[in-house]
Amino acid sequence: MAEFVCKVGDISGRIFDQIETAQSEAEARQKLADRGFYVYSIRNHLDIISQLTSSRTDRTIRTQDFLIFNQQFNTLLKAGIPILKCLDLLGERAAAQRLRPVISDVRQRVRNGALLSDALAAQGSFPPVYVTAISAGERSGNLSGVLDQYVSYLRVSTGFKRQLVTALIYPSILVAAVVLVMSYMVTYAMPKFAGLYKDLNVPLPRITEIVLGLAAPLRDYFLVFGVIAAVAFVMIQLWTRTARGALAIDSLKPRIWFFGDIWLKAQIAQFVRTLSTLLAGGTPLVSALATASHAIDSRLIATSVEKAAERVREGETLHASLAQTNLVPELAIEMIEVGEASGALPAMLTSVADFYEEEVNTRLQRTLIWVSPVILVVMAVVIGSLLIALYLPMFSLQIGATG
Secondary structure (H helix, E strand, O other): EEEEEEEEEEOOOOEEEEEEEOOOOHHHHHHHOOOOOOOEEEEEEHHHHHHHHHHOOHHHHHHHHHHHHHHHHHHHHHHHOOOOHHHHHHHHHHHOOHHHHHHHHHHHHHHHOOOOOHHHHHOOOOOHHHHHHHHHHHHHOOOOHHHHHHHHHHHHHHHHHHHHHHHHHHHHHHHHHHHHHHHHHHHHHHHHHHHHHHHEEEEEEHHHHHHHHHHHHHHHHHHHHHHHHHHHHHHHHHHHHOOOHHHHHHHHHHOOOOOOHHHHHHHHHHHHHHHHHHHHHOOOOHHHHHHHHOOOOOHHHHHHHHHHHHHHHHHOHHHHHHHHHOOOOHHHHHHHHHHHHOHHHHHHHHHHHHHHHHHHHHHHHHHHHHHHHHHHHHHHHHHHHHHHHHHHHHHHHHHHHOO
């Protein structure tokens, strides 16, 4: 018997991890389904590679492929084609080859009598937000409208993430260049200079002695340092996969000067946009909060939203529940309060998401204007100092020869 870590959801909309003992993954999935759970993902409890490479289930399908699939699916539904026939067509002709077996598996489950949302959940490759939205669309009879909402949500959220990644490419290249240049100098250039000065018996200035003294152990134990760094990286990654580790890391991020506020607002924007999409699709507030918490990258905010969902379930208002997390900005709380009072909560949440996404983009762009030059200056100073330290004995040698 083996143990499997299963991400499951119950009929109330609550999503949680559960350990299930079974002979195989298929048996574990079936046992959970028989008990009335939606199964979102399953992995072996001791599978280290899976823990390192897996994150959220929505990453098993490429976002662009998923967006195209939903656009095609919604177009077919609007044309009046039954769901099963839509899945038949997409299973054979989906633009992404890798999606075809996934769609075919969903089609077979629907053919056997399962609801579309149940089939998507049982397949295990679709994000919880999507499954919950589809379930709400089925209950309300407005599946096409829900898909419209989800496609819009997917476009905006992926566009926002793409902008963030694009903005960070150039600073990342600069940092990588610094690391490569420093590695080359430490492992190749400095030992050559050290050997040359030793053969010439040249007296070394103090700064050159310090630089070469630091370079020697780095060169001799380069592989050891590399292995230690790799092991430390793996251990940190494993630790951050745990609930305690992820919560500890996320608790530090908001405290980082300047960047902490940008990170926090980006996470809040992701949360409120997800919540808005679910509510607009007809999902009840408590279920929408529970599902949205599992679509957030930050474990800190996800845990806070789960607690807020419990307070809403007990009768508290959404804005008051979120205010108690001490994470959601005051302006967002005020806008949500207005949305609740006016009965236009989904639209107000969308406005909050738009506002914070624009603010994050603006502040990030402004920050990168001075971050890149600072990296260049630091790189020039460090490498320039090393070169001066290495060539300084040459100058004294030339002066001595001239004299």
